[in-house]
Amino acid sequence: MSKLPSEFELIARYFAPLARGFPGAYGLLDDAAVITPGPGSELVVKTDAIVAGVDFSPTARAELVARKALRVNLSDLAAKGARPRAYLLDLVLPERIDEAWIADFAAGLARDQGAYGVHLIGGDMSSTSGPITVAVTALGEVPAGRIIRRGGAQPQDMIFVTGTIGDAALGLSAVRGALPALDAESAAFLKDRYELPQPRVDLGPKLLDLATAAIDVSDGLIADLGHVCAVSRLSARLRASAVPLSTAARNAAAGDPRRLAAALTGGDDYEILFTAPSGAADQVSRLSEACGVPITAIGCMAAPSDGIRGQVLVLDDREAPLSLLTQGWTHFGRGD
Amino acid sequence: MSKLPSEFELIARYFAPLARGFPGAYGLLDDAAVITPGPGSELVVKTDAIVAGVDFSPTARAELVARKALRVNLSDLAAKGARPRAYLLDLVLPERIDEAWIADFAAGLARDQGAYGVHLIGGDMSSTSGPITVAVTALGEVPAGRIIRRGGAQPQDMIFVTGTIGDAALGLSAVRGALPALDAESAAFLKDRYELPQPRVDLGPKLLDLATAAIDVSDGLIADLGHVCAVSRLSARLRASAVPLSTAARNAAAGDPRRLAAALTGGDDYEILFTAPSGAADQVSRLSEACGVPITAIGCMAAPSDGIRGQVLVLDDREAPLSLLTQGWTHFGRGD
Numbered sequence: 001m002s003k004l005p006s007e008f009e010l011i012a013r014y015f016a017p018l019a020r021g022f023p024g025a026y027g028l029l030d031d032a033a034v035i036t037p038g039p040g041s042e043l044v045v046k047t048d049a050i051v052a053g054v055d056f057s058p059t060a061r062a063e064l065v066a067r068k069a070l071r072v073n074l075s076d077l078a079a080k081g082a083r084p085r086a087y088l089l090d091l092v093l094p095e096r097i098d099e100a101w102i103a104d105f106a107a108g109l110a111r112d113q114g115a116y117g118v119h120l121i122g123g124d125m126s127s128t129s130g131p132i133t134v135a136v137t138a139l140g141e142v143p144a145g146r147i148i149r150r151g152g153a154q155p156q157d158m159i160f161v162t163g164t165i166g167d168a169a170l171g172l173s174a175v176r177g178a179l180p181a182l183d184a185e186s187a188a189f190l191k192d193r194y195e196l197p198q199p200r201v202d203l204g205p206k207l208l209d210l211a212t213a214a215i216d217v218s219d220g221l222i223a224d225l226g227h228v229c230a231v232s233r234l235s236a237r238l239r240a241s242a243v244p245l246s247t248a249a250r251n252a253a254a255g256d257p258r259r260l261a262a263a264l265t266g267g268d269d270y271e272i273l274f275t276a277p278s279g280a281a282d283q284v285s286r287l288s289e290a291c292g293v294p295i296t297a298i299g300c301m302a303a304p305s306d307g308i309r310g311q312v313l314v315l316d317d318r319e320a321p322l323s324l325l326t327q328g329w330t331h332f333g334r335g336d
Numbered sequence: 337m338s339k340l341p342s343e344f345e346l347i348a349r350y351f352a353p354l355a356r357g358f359p360g361a362y363g364l365l366d367d368a369a370v371i372t373p374g375p376g377s378e379l380v381v382k383t384d385a386i387v388a389g390v391d392f393s394p395t396a397r398a399e400l401v402a403r404k405a406l407r408v409n410l411s412d413l414a415a416k417g418a419r420p421r422a423y424l425l426d427l428v429l430p431e432r433i434d435e436a437w438i439a440d441f442a443a444g445l446a447r448d449q450g451a452y453g454v455h456l457i458g459g460d461m462s463s464t465s466g467p468i469t470v471a472v473t474a475l476g477e478v479p480a481g482r483i484i485r486r487g488g489a490q491p492q493d494m495i496f497v498t499g500t501i502g503d504a505a506l507g508l509s510a511v512r513g514a515l516p517a518l519d520a521e522s523a524a525f526l527k528d529r530y531e532l533p534q535p536r537v538d539l540g541p542k543l544l545d546l547a548t549a550a551i552d553v554s555d556g557l558i559a560d561l562g563h564v565c566a567v568s569r570l571s572a573r574l575r576a577s578a579v580p581l582s583t584a585a586r587n588a589a590a591g592d593p594r595r596l597a598a599a600l601t602g603g604d605d606y607e608i609l610f611t612a613p614s615g616a617a618d619q620v621s622r623l624s625e626a627c628g629v630p631i632t633a634i635g636c637m638a639a640p641s642d643g644i645r646g647q648v649l650v651l652d653d654r655e656a657p658l659s660l661l662t663q664g665w666t667h668f669g670r671g672d
Contacts, residue, residue: 080368
C-alpha cells in the first residue's frame with residue numbers, strides 16, 4: 001500500500017477545492033468557518049453519522065459513501081422546509097485507507113455539491129482502528145419562524161408521503177442476497193435506492209405554505225409517523241394498501257407479506273412524510289405535478305387513541321387493524 | 337451486560353435535558369435545530385472528532401471523553417474570537433457499551449455546558465464494530481466581519497501564547513508510562529492537561545481588538561505557528577527559551593532535550609497562539625492580568641525567509657537555529 005500524504009496535503013488536494021465559492025470557508029485554511037443566514041432567515045442545522053458495516057457496506061464505493069453521508073443530512077433539511085447551503089465533514093478512516101479511496105470520496109462530494117448547491121465549509125480527518133465513519137453536519141436556511149416541525153399536525157389532517165416507500169429496506173435485503181428470486185432489474189433498482197438516497201431538496205421548501213408537520217422517512221414509515229404523532233400528541237390511521245410501492249418493491253414483496261411489513265417498517269427511504277389539512281389536497285396534487293415527484297395520501301391524523309400518544313394504527317382496506325413485525329429500526333435496542 | 341434501552345429512550349433520558357434552555361433545539365424532538373446569530377453577528381462553525389485509542393485512552397472515563405470532545409471544539413471557537421453558543425454531537429458507540437457509560441458521558445457534557453454556557457441542539461447515535469468515536473460540531477458567534485483569521489499576521493508582529501506549552505504531550509508520555517522518574521504531583525498535573533484541555537473561552541473574544549492572527553495550539557506549537565506563517569505568507573522567529581513551560585513540564589524535561597522538543601512540537605495544548613503589533617504589548621499584559629491567564633511573548637513574525645512561506649525558525653538564546661525532531665503530529669503521514 002502506498003504511503004499517504006499528510007492530512008494537510010490531503011485536505012489541500014481533495015477537500016479545499018470543495019470549499020471554493022463559499023467565502024466564509026476560507027479555503028479550509030482556518031480553524032473555523034463563518035456563515036450568516038440571509039435577511040429574514042435563520043439557520044437550520046442537522047448532523048448524522050454513517051458507519052461502514054452498519055449504514056453502508058464495507059465494500060461500497062467511496063463515491064457512494066460520500067454522497068449517502070451528505071444526502072441523509074440534506075434529507076432532514078428538506079423535511080424541515082430548509083434550503084441547504086453548506087456542510088461540515090468528520091472523516092474517520094482506517095490507517096490502511098489508500099489515496100484513491102479519498103480521491104473517489106471527494107469526487108462523490110463534488111458531484112453532489114453541484115447537484116444540491118452546497119459547499120464544504122469545514123471538517124476534520126481522524127484515523128481509527130475501526131470501520132470508516134463519516135459524520136456530516138448540514139446547514140440550511142428557512143424564513144425566520146417558518147421551519148416545518150414534527151409537532152404541528154392537527155386532528156383530521158391528511159398524511160402524505162413523497163415517492164415510494166420500502167425500496168431501501170428491500171434493497172438492503174437484495175444486497176445481502178436475501179431476494180434470490182427477484183429479477184435483476186428490480187434488484188438493481190432497489191439496491192440503488194438503498195445505496196443512494198434522493199433527498200427531496202427541491203420539494204421541501206415548497207411545503208412551507210402547505211405542511212402542518214413533516215419528517216423525513218429514515219427510521220421507517222411507521223416509526224417516523226409515530227414520531228409525528230408523539231410530538232403532535234395525536235394518533236394516526238394509516239391505510240396499508242395506500243402506501244406507494246415501486247414496481248420493484250411489489251415484485252420483491254410478491255407472495256410474502258413479511259416483505260410488505262419490511263417495506264412499511266424499514267428505514268432509509270429518505271422520502272418526506274407530511275401532514276396537511278384535507279382542504280390542501282388539490283394544492284398537494286399541483287405541487288406533485290410541478291416538481292415531478294409523486295405525492296400520495298396514505299391516511300389521516302386522529303385524536304390520541306385510548307389516551308396513548310404516538311400510536312400508528314395500520315389498517316387494511318376493511319379498516320381492520322394489521323399487526324406488523326416491528327415498528328422500525330433503531331441503533332440501540334428496539335423501539336416499543 | 338444489561339440490554340440498552342432504545343436510541344429514542346437514551347436520547348430522552350440523557351441528552352434531551354442538555355437541550356433545555358435553547359428553544360431552537362426543540363427538546364431534540366425534531367429532525368433539525370434552528371439557530372440565529374444576534375443582530376450584527378455571524379455564526380462561526382467548527383467540527384472535530386475524537387477517537388478512542390487515537391485521541392484518548394480506550395479506558396478513559398466517559399465524563400472526560402465527553403468534555404474533551406466538546407472542549408477541543410470550543411478551543412477553536414475561542415481562537416477565532418467567537419463566543420460559544422451551541423453544539424451538535426455524533427456519538428458512535430460499540431454495541432457492548434453499557435448505559436452507565438452513556439449516563440457518565442452525558443453528565444460530563446452537562447458539567448461543561450454549565451461552565452461554558454453552551455447547549456446541545458442536535459445529534460445522532462450510531463453503533464460501530466470499532467472504537468468509541470465522538471464528533472462535535474460547535475457553533476459560536478462573532479461580530480460580523482470580525483473573526484480572527486490565521487492569515488492576518490504582519491511582519492514584525494509579536495507572537496504570543498497563552499498558558500503553558502507541552503504539558504499535554506508530556507502528559508501523554510506520562511499516561512504511557514514513559515516518564516517513570518517523574519514525581520507523582522508533576523505526572524498528575526501533566527496527565528490532567530492531556531485528558532482535559534482548558535479552552536480559553538473567556539479570553540478569546542477579548543482578542544478581537546488586539547490580535548492580527550490567531551490559532552489554537554492543537555497540532556503542536558511549531559506546526560500551528562507554521563499554519564499562521566503559511567496563510568499570512570510570512571515566516572516566524574521563535575525563541576525556544578521563551579516558550580512558557582509549567583513546573584511539571586520542566587521537571588519532566590529535566591536532563592533530556594528530546595523532551596523539550598516534544599513540548600514544542602507535541603499537540604493537544606489547546607492554548608491560543610496569536611500575533612499582535614509590538615505596540616500592543618502593554619494591552620496584552622493588562623488582558624493577561626484581567627483574565628488571570630498567563631500570556632507570553634515567544635517571538636516575532638518576519639518576511640518570508642528565502643522565499644519559503646510557513647517557515648518557523650526556532651532559535652536559542654544566541655539567535656542560533658535549533659533543529660527539532662518533528663514539526664508536529666498529523667493523523668495521516670507526517671507534515672514536512
